Amino acid sequence: MTSYLGIKEIWQVDMKTLGIKWTNNSEMQFDVVDLRRKCPCAMCTDEMTGKRNPSNDLIPDTVRPNLIKSVGRYALTIQFNDGHGTGIYTYDYLTKLH
Amino acid sequence: MAFWSKKNKEKEEAPVPVKATEPPTGDLPKKSQENTLGRIKHILAVAAGKGGVGKSTVSVNLAQALQSKGFKVGILDADIHGPSVPIMLSVQTPTEMRDSLVVPPISNGIKVISPAMFSSQIAHIMRGPMAGNFIRQLLLQADWGDLDFLIIDYPPGTGDIQLTLSQVCNITAAIIVSTPQDVALADVRKANHMFETLKVPVLGVIETMSWFVCDQCDKKHFIFKKDGAKSFSQTIGVPLLGQIPLDPQITECGDSGQSIVGKYPESNSANAFLEATDSVIHELSHLRRLSQDGLLSFSLKWQEEKRA
Numbered sequence A: 001m002t003s004y005l006g007i008k009e010i011w012q013v014d015m016k017t018l019g020i021k022w023t024n025n026s027e028m029q030f031d032v033v034d035l036r037r038k039c040p041c042a043m044c045t046d047e048m049t050g051k052r053n054p055s056n057d058l059i060p061d062t063v064r065p066n067l068i069k070s071v072g073r074y075a076l077t078i079q080f081n082d083g084h085g086t087g088i089y090t091y092d093y094l095t096k097l098h
Numbered sequence B: 001m002a003f004w005s006k007k008n009k010e011k012e013e014a015p016v017p018v019k020a021t022e023p024p025t026g027d028l029p030k031k032s033q034e035n036t037l038g039r040i041k042h043i044l045a046v047a048a049g050k051g052g053v054g055k056s057t058v059s060v061n062l063a064q065a066l067q068s069k070g071f072k073v074g075i076l077d078a079d080i081h082g083p084s085v086p087i088m089l090s091v092q093t094p095t096e097m098r099d100s101l102v103v104p105p106i107s108n109g110i111k112v113i114s115p116a117m118f119s120s121q122i123a124h125i126m127r128g129p130m131a132g133n134f135i136r137q138l139l140l141q142a143d144w145g146d147l148d149f150l151i152i153d154y155p156p157g158t159g160d161i162q163l164t165l166s167q168v169c170n171i172t173a174a175i176i177v178s179t180p181q182d183v184a185l186a187d188v189r190k191a192n193h194m195f196e197t198l199k200v201p202v203l204g205v206i207e208t209m210s211w212f213v214c215d216q217c218d219k220k221h222f223i224f225k226k227d228g229a230k231s232f233s234q235t236i237g238v239p240l241l242g243q244i245p246l247d248p249q250i251t252e253c254g255d256s257g258q259s260i261v262g263k264y265p266e267s268n269s270a271n272a273f274l275e276a277t278d279s280v281i282h283e284l285s286h287l288r289r290l291s292q293d294g295l296l297s298f299s300l301k302w303q304e305e306k307r308a
Helices: A032-037 A054-058 A091-096 B055-068 B085-089 B128-140 B160-168 B182-197 B228-236 B248-255 B268-290
Strands: A007-014 A017-022 A027-031 A065-071 A075-080 A088-090 B040-047 B073-077 B110-113 B147-153 B173-178 B202-207 B240-243 B299-301
Touching (some): A017 A091, A027 A032, A027 A091, B040 B055, B040 B182, B055 B085, B055 B173, B055 B268, B085 B110, B085 B248, B182 B202, B182 B228, B202 B268, B228 B240, B240 B268
Parallel strands (some): B040 B147, B073 B147, B173 B202
Antiparallel strands (some): A007 A017, A065 B299, A075 A088
16 A cells, blocks of 8 residues: 655745645745746646746745645645635645755 | 755744644635534545446445444445435435534434435536535535544546545545456546545455356356456555455345345345455554654645744
């Protein structure tokens, strides 16, 4: 039986940094502005080519999350204060950003 | 500056911890946002990808077997387009509401919610988003109370309903059901892939319609091939949890609103279900040892001002 990577702890490090401790005890920090610009939703990232919408580079540095929530056992979703919140950030995606 | 970096232990900002038990919320009434699933210890998905292999029969008998072992059990019939659990457990339409939540009717000690309870004679003709909302309501607007196991009887396929269920709740594990022949296993393989993608551990495979015992010669006839699901379980690296024979008594029980585990507990078929249930419990304890204290669900509200 396979045991999948999950989140053990998640916390706000500072105004623009998200911290995650995975169930394998590794820890990562994510710049929330980069997370917004690298949103994996279909509006921000082309499903076929994987290319990001060029306008995402223009997202201001002031963007912040309002709320971060789990999605099942495999992902999290972020509601940003610019009104965007359709991205489902799978744990695979987040760890590959590393 | 790197997009991410190893956590800097020297940072002065205090971590903002997250309550591990905080439930997911959505566009639901306030009452149902209070954790309707929070008092459920294990959520098990019974799925196949393929229709007609016996998912509901396995769900009902697994539930009854767990109930007979003293566990508190509920079933969510998630097959919006072809619900069959209410017939198989002879359960009536809910009549009681508590704090804006539906109180699930109880049949043979099992709490049951099914789309058929609300409209048994009409088809639910709806597109994916509607089906997704419907299943969310069935799951989250029911007063499940304290349960050891909530068994979700999945519909066939790997579409909207399956995805919604896997996103709305933290499914402890999945049980794959299949008949032995390759035609069924081709779809079952896709269900297994779905659970891999959604990071839901698969406990194992239960093979149904494994053999038929002729009442004239007492010989096992492997009508749909021998050990097909057993080979499949080895291929995907999970245990074969049980093999259930093709037995007219199982059909009789289902059609009369009872599980064979409840009605004929001494029968060979009931024993096959009971043994499969023991395997499920065993594999769950194994899974618990493998799991590393991950959060069941979380909700982190971002603070605008840095905390001291």
